Amino acid sequence: MENILEIRNLRVTFHTDNGVVRALNGVDLKLRDGETLGLVGETGAGKTTLAKSVMRLISPPQGRIDAGEILFGEVDILKASQADMLSIRGNKISMIFQDPMSALNPVITVGEQIAEVIREHESLPSKEAWDKALKMLSTVGITADRAGDYPHQFSGGMKQRVVIAIALACNPTVLIADEPTTALDVTIQAQVLEMMAELKKKTDTATIIITHDLGIVAQMCESVVVLYAGEVVESGPVRDVFKKTAHPYTIGLLGAIPKIHLDEHRLHPIHGLMPDPMAPPEGCSFHERCDFADESCALNHPELRIIGDSHSVRCPKAVSR
Amino acid sequence: MNKALTPFEQSFRQFKKNRLAVAGFFIIFLLFAIALGTIIIDAATNYSFYKKYVIGQDLTQRLAGPGIKHIFGCDEMGRDLFLRILWGTKYSLFIGIGAIVVSLLVGTPFGMVAGYYGGRADNVIMRVMDVILAVPFMLLAMAIVAALGTSTVNLLIALSVSGIAKFARIARASVMTEKDNEYIEAAKAIGAGDFEILVKYILPNSFSPNLVQFSLGVGNSILLVAGLSYLGLGVQPPNPEWGAILTSAKIYMRDAWHISVFPGMFLVVAVIAFNLFGDGLRDAMDPKLKK
Amino acid sequence: MTIPVLIGATFLVFTIMHFAPGDPARIILGAGASEEALEAMRDQLGINDSFILRYGRFMLNLMKGDLGTSYRNGQPVTGLILGRLGNTLYLAISGILFAIIVGIPVGIISAIKQYSTLDNVTMFITLFVTAMPTFWLALILVIVFSVNLGWFPASGMAKGFPGFLVSLVLPTLTLGCGFAALIARTTRSSVLDVVRQEYIDLARAKGLPERTVIWKHMMKNALIPIITVIGLNFGVLLGGSVLTESIFSWPGVGRFVVESISFKDTPAILGCVVTLAILFTLVNLIVDLLYAFLDPRIKSQYRTSRGDN
Numbered sequence: 001m002e003n004i005l006e007i008r009n010l011r012v013t014f015h016t017d018n019g020v021v022r023a024l025n026g027v028d029l030k031l032r033d034g035e036t037l038g039l040v041g042e043t044g045a046g047k048t049t050l051a052k053s054v055m056r057l058i059s060p061p062q063g064r065i066d067a068g069e070i071l072f073g074e075v076d077i078l079k080a081s082q083a084d085m086l087s088i089r090g091n092k093i094s095m096i097f098q099d100p101m102s103a104l105n106p107v108i109t110v111g112e113q114i115a116e117v118i119r120e121h122e123s124l125p126s127k128e129a130w131d132k133a134l135k136m137l138s139t140v141g142i143t144a145d146r147a148g149d150y151p152h153q154f155s156g157g158m159k160q161r162v163v164i165a166i167a168l169a170c171n172p173t174v175l176i177a178d179e180p181t182t183a184l185d186v187t188i189q190a191q192v193l194e195m196m197a198e199l200k201k202k203t204d205t206a207t208i209i210i211t212h213d214l215g216i217v218a219q220m221c222e223s224v225v226v227l228y229a230g231e232v233v234e235s236g237p238v239r240d241v242f243k244k245t246a247h248p249y250t251i252g253l254l255g256a257i258p259k260i261h262l263d264e265h266r267l268h269p270i271h272g273l274m275p276d277p278m279a280p281p282e283g284c285s286f287h288e289r290c291d292f293a294d295e296s297c298a299l300n301h302p303e304l305r306i307i308g309d310s311h312s313v314r315c316p317k318a319v320s321r
Numbered sequence: 322m323n324k325a326l327t328p329f330e331q332s333f334r335q336f337k338k339n340r341l342a343v344a345g346f347f348i349i350f351l352l353f354a355i356a357l358g359t360i361i362i363d364a365a366t367n368y369s370f371y372k373k374y375v376i377g378q379d380l381t382q383r384l385a386g387p388g389i390k391h392i393f394g395c396d397e398m399g400r401d402l403f404l405r406i407l408w409g410t411k412y413s414l415f416i417g418i419g420a421i422v423v424s425l426l427v428g429t430p431f432g433m434v435a436g437y438y439g440g441r442a443d444n445v446i447m448r449v450m451d452v453i454l455a456v457p458f459m460l461l462a463m464a465i466v467a468a469l470g471t472s473t474v475n476l477l478i479a480l481s482v483s484g485i486a487k488f489a490r491i492a493r494a495s496v497m498t499e500k501d502n503e504y505i506e507a508a509k510a511i512g513a514g515d516f517e518i519l520v521k522y523i524l525p526n527s528f529s530p531n532l533v534q535f536s537l538g539v540g541n542s543i544l545l546v547a548g549l550s551y552l553g554l555g556v557q558p559p560n561p562e563w564g565a566i567l568t569s570a571k572i573y574m575r576d577a578w579h580i581s582v583f584p585g586m587f588l589v590v591a592v593i594a595f596n597l598f599g600d601g602l603r604d605a606m607d608p609k610l611k612k
Numbered sequence: 613m614t615i616p617v618l619i620g621a622t623f624l625v626f627t628i629m630h631f632a633p634g635d636p637a638r639i640i641l642g643a644g645a646s647e648e649a650l651e652a653m654r655d656q657l658g659i660n661d662s663f664i665l666r667y668g669r670f671m672l673n674l675m676k677g678d679l680g681t682s683y684r685n686g687q688p689v690t691g692l693i694l695g696r697l698g699n700t701l702y703l704a705i706s707g708i709l710f711a712i713i714v715g716i717p718v719g720i721i722s723a724i725k726q727y728s729t730l731d732n733v734t735m736f737i738t739l740f741v742t743a744m745p746t747f748w749l750a751l752i753l754v755i756v757f758s759v760n761l762g763w764f765p766a767s768g769m770a771k772g773f774p775g776f777l778v779s780l781v782l783p784t785l786t787l788g789c790g791f792a793a794l795i796a797r798t799t800r801s802s803v804l805d806v807v808r809q810e811y812i813d814l815a816r817a818k819g820l821p822e823r824t825v826i827w828k829h830m831m832k833n834a835l836i837p838i839i840t841v842i843g844l845n846f847g848v849l850l851g852g853s854v855l856t857e858s859i860f861s862w863p864g865v866g867r868f869v870v871e872s873i874s875f876k877d878t879p880a881i882l883g884c885v886v887t888l889a890i891l892f893t894l895v896n897l898i899v900d901l902l903y904a905f906l907d908p909r910i911k912s913q914y915r916t917s918r919g920d921n
Binding site: 448449451452453454455456457458459460461463464465467468469470540544547548551552553554564567570571574575578581582584585588589590592593596597 | 616617618620621623624625628629630631632633739740742743744745746747748751752754755759847848850851852854855858859869870873874876881884885888889892893
Binding site for chain 3: 061085097103117163
């Protein structure tokens with residue numbers, strides 16, 4: 001299958017009063033047509049930065065994209081004109097935001113918030129755009145008579161449905177879902193995921209699901225990219241990464257999930273914290289927390305290398321172990 | 322940060338980083354130095370310097386423009402404008418600050434009682450404050466001065482009345498946020514009385530919003546003193562209050578622009594200094610703005 | 613809520629004026645009047661009655677729209693004020709319009725170009741302008757535009773078109789500049805606050821042009837605190853109109869109150885203060901309504917409290 005989105009060597013930094021935060025340090029990622037890809041990592045790994053880079057929503061002067069290419073078909077998003085960007089955003093690539101509570105504009109009706117994106121990209125008369133917005137609402141399970149209501153009149157789960165409706169309104173080719181369920185209650189999470197899976201079946205949109213929940217990856221994704229401290233540490237088909245886990249960090253992540261069929265008395269967390277993004281350590285960025293690390297890990301920064309069928313890992317010990 | 326800093330030290334560091342606020346602080350310091358300097362000279366010379374040069378007339382120099390002899394020029398009585406402005410500093414500074422001090426001292430207890438007891442006390446006190454705020458500030462001050470007569474004390478009263486309502490509101494708000502905290506419960510549990518709780522526990526916590534409002538209020542109050550004096554309701558001529566100097570400036574603006582320009586410049590600089598200082602304090606003390 | 617506050621305000625001002633020194637009878641009749649004539653006049657004015665009685669009478673008349681008789685010229689105060697209120701409103705409205713038309717765009721540009729030279733310069737100017745005393749600004753404007761350039765009259769209100777508008781320019785600038793600076797600063801910080809919100813990112817992620825993002829998504833939210841500041845400071849503006857009208861000899865309520873104070877014309881002073889307090893309270897009422905219009909969260913609160921939600 002064709003790569004619909006390809007990110008090469010993406011480097012993003014944020015310049016704050018207290019120093020330079022290295023959010024992404026050379027990330028590569030490929031998304032194939034119709035595929036669902038899980039982007040996994042803990043808070044601060046750079047997941048949201050990656051998503052916003054694809055939308056070119058990293059805002060200067062604090063945020064800077066220092067290097068890299070984001071190829072969407074023939075277009076390099078980082079070099080595209082503003083006009084091209086406007087016709088891509090919300091139309092060909094769209095994004096589901098993390099927190100539905102703050103992602104909806106409190107003073108505009110939800111119907112209008114959906115309709116405006118349709119009006120913008122499909123030259124429809126207002127009436128038809130509005131009708132299509134109503135149709136989108138019912139697609140995500142909200143009755144059309146609520147289109148005139150404001151966000152504060154909706155529950156968290158309903159708001160996230162509205163955000164999803166906005167993202168899907170123009171049938172995008174690529175959808176980026178940034179932790180679409182993190183802000184929701186567990187029961188609502190299941191409903192929203194189920195709905196997304198169904199919509200995905202219907203539309204076959206290539207999707208990147210950003211999450212820190214490996215359960216979601218196992219349930220929804222075909223391939224997975226593990227991000228750690230702004231770097232890809234392991235990537236590949238979900239089956240390979242889960243069964244032939246290669247990177248110590250991924251091993252730790254999978255080990256940290258409590259297993260319902262085992263009688264476990266303790267959780268197995270990864271000890272330590274992610275390195276300070278303003279002062280990343282020498283050598284491998286994970287070596288301080290790694291059970292397998294030796295002196296060479298503190299000196300040499302490992303490269304990403306292929307260890308199986310499109311399965312790559314950033315750890316020199318991955319195979320020998 | 323390496324060692325733990327007290328909130329005060331943190332705020333101080335934050336404040337020092339703000340160059341404009343530090344500049345404001347130095348201007349305020351300078352204004353105090355000028356005001357005290359003129360008071361000391363008056364005391365030392367038993368007002369002979371004041372009588373001779375500040376309010377003494379020299380009609381040969383009438384409306385003289387700025388020059389080497391009189392750097393800001395002279396007014397319609399031939400008095401040196403620069404000296405008059407220096408001697409006017411103390412009025413703006415001390416009446417401006419005094420009015421806010423009175424507002425703070427009177428308004429805060431009312432606001433604290435209203436916020437702490439709630440219910441009827443709150444209702445009565447805050448409705449009275451609403452009433453005071455319903456009359457435009459300037460008008461209220463004018464009416465009070467008109468009723469009581471023009472004197473420095475009356476000017477102070479007139480200026481502080483509206484401020485009372487403002488400070489009462491601030492104090493009430495901070496008491497209401499503090500009073501439900503557990504440490505107040507704890508203080509009650511060890512037998513602290515209402516008065517002790519208000520003074521020992523709640524008052525220190527409402528200190529910083531009041532301090533900020535204080536500094537921002539001084540700037541405003543300096544403008545009001547000058548405004549009332551300009552209308553002839555404040556400091557009376559021949560005393561060289563900045564607003565009072567400007568009253569005569571209007572009559573002579575065709576011939577002597579300098580009488581209009583310089584006192585106003587001093588007013589603006591003084592007010593900016595207090596505003597910058599207040600903004601700096603707010604930024605330094607507001608935990609929401611800290612990163 | 614509005615009515616009790618207004619009654620309280622009249623009581624406050626009435627009490628203050630009650631303690632004003634000076635004998636109205638003597639003001640009316642002049643220094644040479646005989647003691648009997650003075651006494652008769654006092655009776656006629658009702659000054660010998662108790663405070664409560666006088667306040668009661670004042671309120672009763674106020675309900676009927678009668679603010680009493682001016683000590684200065686014996687005319688009804690209501691008429692004197694109504695004749696001037698329009699001029700005050702022209703000035704106040706044009707001052708506010710000027711402040712809004714200048715302040716909001718300047719604040720938006722400053723916020724969008726945060727930390728640029730343009731932002732720094734405009735913020736310094738607004739700092740300077742907010743610190744300027746109204747009457748000093750007026751003096752400087754008159755010296756520059758009237759005495760030296762001769763573009764606008766230094767005082768008075770001209771009749772007819774375009775004379776009226778020309779004579780309105782300097783008073784408007786005097787009254788509006790400080791307010792414009794305040795609005796610009798509020799707009800800037802309010803916009804900066806809204807810019808950080810995630811729904812702005814989402815609006816951009818929809819591919820909406822920057823124009824729509826700013827005017828539709830940002831401004832409606834940013835306007836809420838701006839409206840608050842405008843409403844809260846309308847009283848300051850009315851206070852400023854007292855000074856502005858005096859300086860420019862603008863025949864409004866503000867100048868009237870200053871004249872009345874120097875004549876110790878108590879009914880006129882009371883009348884003016886009551887009128888301006890009513891005006892101020894009305895504006896706050898309008899601000900509350902505007903809120904509900906701008907912020908659906910408040911609208912539904914109203915609905916809930918009315919019980920038909």
